[in-house]
Amino acid sequence: MKEVKKHLIIAPHHDDEVIACGGTIAKAVNNNEQVKIIIITKGDLSLKLLDDKDIEFISNIRNEESVNACNVLGVKREDIKFIKKGDRTLIYSLEFVKEIIHEILEFKPNIIYYPHSLEGDRDHKVVNEVVSEAIFLCKSGFINEDGASYIQLCLQYEVWTPMMNYNIAKDITKFADLKKDAISKYKSQLKKLNLAHGILGLNSYRGMQIGVPFAEVFKI
Numbered sequence: 337m338k339e340v341k342k343h344l345i346i347a348p349h350h351d352d353e354v355i356a357c358g359g360t361i362a363k364a365v366n367n368n369e370q371v372k373i374i375i376i377t378k379g380d381l382s383l384k385l386l387d388d389k390d391i392e393f394i395s396n397i398r399n400e401e402s403v404n405a406c407n408v409l410g411v412k413r414e415d416i417k418f419i420k421k422g423d424r425t426l427i428y429s430l431e432f433v434k435e436i437i438h439e440i441l442e443f444k445p446n447i448i449y450y451p452h453s454l455e456g457d458r459d460h461k462v463v464n465e466v467v468s469e470a471i472f473l474c475k476s477g478f479i480n481e482d483g484a485s486y487i488q489l490c491l492q493y494e495v496w497t498p499m500m501n502y503n504i505a506k507d508i509t510k511f512a513d514l515k516k517d518a519i520s521k522y523k524s525q526l527k528k529l530n531l532a533h534g535i536l537g538l539n540s541y542r543g544m545q546i547g548v549p550f551a552e553v554f555k556i
């Protein structure tokens with residue numbers, strides 16, 4: 337495989353990027369590779385059940401948490417983009433596909449990460465469908481003449497529905513502590529979920545399958 341320099345992580349919600357790819361992101365940054373993260377939704381339902389604060393206020397809290405978490409992994413604020421669609425409102429549309437195509441053509445990633453097709457979460461399923469179509473169109477030559485030949489790998493990740501099968505397992509052992517720290521920045525979610533314990537538990541299980549302490553897995 338050609339040298340990988342640019343990783344594009346597409347996350348339906350704030351925290352999916354860290355849960356699914358936190359170790360992989362830290363590893364890429366450590367290798368001096370470029371990482372861009374796109375968060376699709378604005379997090380407007382993520383705190384609503386707890387209190388009655390307005391949507392913009394909630395969204396700003398969630399953005400700040402993402403920035404803090406990704407900073408721990410070595411990703412700067414300017415490399416995180418918030419698309420700000422409403423939580424649980426995502427539907428497949430050509431307009432949405434075009435937005436993702438625009439991001440791909442602009443950043444020219446070598447590897448694209450997005451949720452796997454069997455994720456139970458509705459927003460995750462829609463993002464899988466939209467990103468799959470955007471990649472297909474970019475590579476088909478309909479959109480640009482070179483068929484986005486810079487794209488070497490498209491990796492689907494797991495968040496809430498562990499994958500039955502995967503093709504790639506990345507050893508993230510050296511970066512597991514950083515991933516744990518990054519997850520701890522999502523303070524609003526920690527009130528409801530013991531995220532670090534659960535997710536590092538999954539990474540530990542994945543690591544056991546390939547003979548290392550911690551791993552993240554992906555499907556091509």
Ligand SMILES: [Zn+2]
Nearest residue numbers: 348349352457
């Ligand atoms: Zn999510």
